[in-house]
Amino acid sequence: MTSKPESMKKEVDALISKGGLLYYSMIDDTQGLPEKLEKQLEDKKIKLPNFKTEYDTWYSEAHAVIKKVLPDRLVDFVKQYKDEKRKEIDFLTYGIADYLLGLRTTRYGGSEVIADGSAAVGKMQIQNSILEAAAKRFESSLFDIQEVLQADMFDSELGAARELAKKGFVRGGGAIAGVVLEKHLFHVCEVHGHKSRKKHPCISDYYQLLKENDIIDTPKWRFIQHLGDLRNLCDHKKDREPTKDDVIELVEGVEKVIKTVF
Structure with missing residues (x-):
């Protein structure tokens, strides 16, 4: 085969x-x-x-x-x-x-x-x-074919997140987009040989690790931090409910991170 x-x-x-x-x-x-x-x-x-x-x-x-x-x-x-x-x-x-x-x-x-x-x-x-x-x-031995296959999977998941948001299922859409962001940041850390000391690291641990090792600069760090806040808004009970625009912003932001942080 x-x-x-x-x-x-x-x-x-x-x-x-x-x-x-x-x-x-x-x-x-x-x-x-x-x-x-x-x-x-x-x-x-x-x-x-x-x-x-x-x-x-x-x-x-x-x-x-x-x-x-x-x-x-x-x-x-x-x-x-x-x-x-x-x-x-x-x-x-x-x-x-x-x-x-x-x-x-x-x-x-x-x-x-x-x-x-x-x-x-x-x-x-x-x-x-x-x-x-x-x-x-x-x-090339430098090329990880997994990145191509993973990109296909992420595109599909982000598409699903966008559709859920458009249909009013904002928390579900935000949760999916957040998982994609976390997976991508974990993969970038893994590629660069950096591992969190925490047993169950989260998005904030990954972007902090990337910043401390000069893989991302301060503007990108702040941008990802904002995306993490949007993800938390969708996943946890906060002062306000997440909106469709919040999730669309999160999805588009994750798409940008996937293309620019590697």
């Missing part, structure tokens, strides 16, 4: 192969394939995909992989698709989204092309390179 990590690795490899073919498809559309490459594909009976109908699915799947496995490169990956901060469209800022729209910018009455589909070719190559880097993490 194939293990989940092995299955995930095969899926990522398949995405990389598809990304390579999409890259060739873009080259073929914008400037034509070199004869040698065209013959190699023909000999192997490989048919290039239709970029404009198959890219969106590839992008969504690749985005999900990079978000979980190589989150520090996600912004770079998205930027190749579209740079939301650009002030003008030129060869450097032209993205894959522009190519999909068939956008072409010119000046001097159209006599000089500033950017067209050919400007997106390098962007597609970069996206696939980032995906390849994500795949290599599966092979």
Whole structure:
């Protein structure tokens, strides 16, 4: 039986192969394939995909992989698709989204092309390179595959907590989000080799341990402390009842901690 990590690795490899073919498809559309490459594909009976109908699915799947496995490169990956901060469209800022729209910018009455589909070719190559880097993490001894599987579980649990809050079950939703926060902080402490002296440590023990060992700074420590207070509001009888907004804030805060504290 194939293990989940092995299955995930095969899926990522398949995405990389598809990304390579999409890259060739873009080259073929914008400037034509070199004869040698065209013959190699023909000999192997490989048919290039239709970029404009198959890219969106590839992008969504690749985005999900990079978000979980190589989150520090996600912004770079998205930027190749579209740079939301650009002030003008030129060869450097032209993205894959522009190519999909068939956008072409010119000046001097159209006599000089500033950017067209050919400007997106390098962007597609970069996206696939980032995906390849994500795949290599599966092979690295530094990568703990448990983190990927745990992230899936946390996403599911936080989704359940959000739904409970929306339906009025605020204490239940807050309790679930609090458990996720505690599990994540315990995992971070474990990864860094720090263990609480207490027999039954709680959220406050974990974030204090992380701060004392310089794994989190003071702003993050205060932020997690606030989340801990919201969790306690949901778990224990306090001066006031927790609200739906309290739990939504807790869920969103835990999501942020998972992405930034590791």
